[in-house]
Amino acid sequence: MKYIIEPKNLTQFKKFLNKPQITDLRIGLEEVSSGLIFKMNIDDLNVYLQKMDTAKISLQITRIFHESELDNLKKIFLKLNWPKIKFIFYSDLGVYEVIKKLGYVNKLVYDANTYMTNASDINFFLKLNQYVVVSNQISYYEMDELLKKVTRPTIIYGFGKSTIFYSKRPLLRNYFLYRNLNYAYNEPNYYLKEEYRNDFYHIYEDQHGSYVYEPKFYYLFDELFMLKNVEYAIISCVDMKSKLFEQVVNGYLQNNSSFLLTNPDMFYKGILKEKSVLLKNEVAKNE
Numbered sequence: 001m002k003y004i005i006e007p008k009n010l011t012q013f014k015k016f017l018n019k020p021q022i023t024d025l026r027i028g029l030e031e032v033s034s035g036l037i038f039k040m041n042i043d044d045l046n047v048y049l050q051k052m053d054t055a056k057i058s059l060q061i062t063r064i065f066h067e068s069e070l071d072n073l074k075k076i077f078l079k080l081n082w083p084k085i086k087f088i089f090y091s092d093l094g095v096y097e098v099i100k101k102l103g104y105v106n107k108l109v110y111d112a113n114t115y116m117t118n119a120s121d122i123n124f125f126l127k128l129n130q131y132v133v134v135s136n137q138i139s140y141y142e143m144d145e146l147l148k149k150v151t152r153p154t155i156i157y158g159f160g161k162s163t164i165f166y167s168k169r170p171l172l173r174n175y176f177l178y179r180n181l182n183y184a185y186n187e188p189n190y191y192l193k194e195e196y197r198n199d200f201y202h203i204y205e206d207q208h209g210s211y212v213y214e215p216k217f218y219y220l221f222d223e224l225f226m227l228k229n230v231e232y233a234i235i236s237c238v239d240m241k242s243k244l245f246e247q248v249v250n251g252y253l254q255n256n257s258s259f260l261l262t263n264p265d266m267f268y269k270g271i272l273k274e275k276s277v278l279l280k281n282e283v284a285k286n287e
Contacts, residue, residue, distance in 0.1 A: 001224050001233055003158070003252055004058065007038050008237040008245055015246075017048070017056070021253045024086065026058045026234065032073055034063035034208040035163065036188070036238045042079050049084035058087035062111050063208050064168065065092050074098055082107070087130065096128070106130055109155060113137065113162070119149035131155045131231070136162060140223055140269075153231035159219045159248060160236025162270070164201070165212035172205040202239055213239055218270040221257045 004024040007013040016022045028039035037060055040048075049057065065073060073095070082104055089111040090096065099108060110116070110125045111133040125132045134143060136157040147154065173185040191200040192212065199215040217240065224233055235252055237245040244262065251259040260267050 002231060003249075004155070004232050004234045005249055006060075006160075006234070006236045006238070008240070008242050009038055010040075012237075012242055012246070013038060013040075016249075022249070023056060024058065024232065025056060026060050026087075026089065029059050029061060029076070032061050032063070032065075032076060033059070034206060035211055036204055036213075038237075042076055046079070046081045049081040052084050055084055055086040057085060058089060058109075059085065060089045060111075061095055062089055062091040062113075065094050067094075070094055070098060077102060089133065109133060111155075113157075117142075117146070119146050122146070122154065123149075123151050126150065126152050126154075133157070133234070134230075136218065136270075140220070144227060147227050147229045150229050153229050155232040155234065156220070156224075156227070156230050157218075158221075158224055158233030158235055158252065159217065160234065161202070161213045161217055161238045163211050164214050166209060168209040170205060171210040172203065214270065216268045216270070217266055219260070219267055221252075221260070 002024060003022070004026050005016055005022055006026050007016050013025065013027065016025055026037075027045075028035070028037040029045065030039045030041045033039050045057075077098060082102070085104075085107060087109045088095070088099060088104075088107050089109045090099075091110075091112040096105075096108060096110075099105065105128070108129040109131045110129045113133060113135050114137050116122055116125070116132055116135045117138050122132045122134065131152075131154060133155045134146065138146070143156070170185065172190065175181075176183050176185055185205055188204060190203050192203050193200055194215070201215055202213040204211045204213070220233070224230070233252075235249060240248070244259075247259045247262065251257055
């Protein structure tokens with residue numbers, strides 16, 4: 001199993017970049033990436049890319065773009081040191097069209113996470129892209145069944161917090177204005193309290209919209225080696241302290257799950273252990 005690691009900040013990025021065991025990093029790009037992922041500007045990124053002998057850095061550009069934003073996206077992409085970029089993870093098909101015209105379809109990974117829940121969709125997008133990221137919004141049982149039917153290797157999320165809600169609307173800003181509250185809307189430490197459970201959902205807003213993250217860190221570990229047609233697993237740092245995340249990364253690289261014992265209340269299987277849909281063959285049996 002290969003791991004794609006998302007560093008938390010510049011210090012961690014530099015450390016991971018110089019760690020031989022880590023072969024793949026994924027970061028954001030300022031102006032065109034959204035959410036809590038660590039981001040770099042295009043000029044600083046190109047400095048690092050120029051020094052590299054092999055492609056190791058991938059970009060997460062999974063937000064949705066307005067038509068008016070695509071020209072700026074093209075300008076940024078024209079500055080990018082493409083030969084040194086490994087993959088571009090994207091969700092908006094406008095990004096696909098821009099990169100197709102630049103001639104780098106071989107670097108594209110389709111990552112519309114909540115949509116990729118069946119083999120037919122995945123196989124369709126595998127024809128257009130180098131890889132597809134399988135949704136983590138289905139159970140492990142369903143994921144196992146799905147991956148037996150895909151035509152090529154895929155990418156899955158192995159560890160992290162899911163974005164369970166995304167809106168392009170400035171929800172925090174609008175709420176504070178409506179309630180006449182004098183709070184900075186773009187502070188990173190706001191949480192929503194679950195009404196009937198003791199769960200807190202991190203809510204975050206940037207210039208591209210609002211995001212709500214699940215309350216705990218989901219994980220696959222031993223299961224990763226039993227799944228078919230998976231080449232990479234993404235290990236994400238969103239909402240985790242740097243020191244603990246480095247323990248998580250080392251745990252995956254060394255095949256040692258002891259990090260799960262450090263803060264057991266933080267980790268869970270989430271929907272991975274639940275059945276979210278009724279499969280076709282099960283419907284037939286019940287007819």
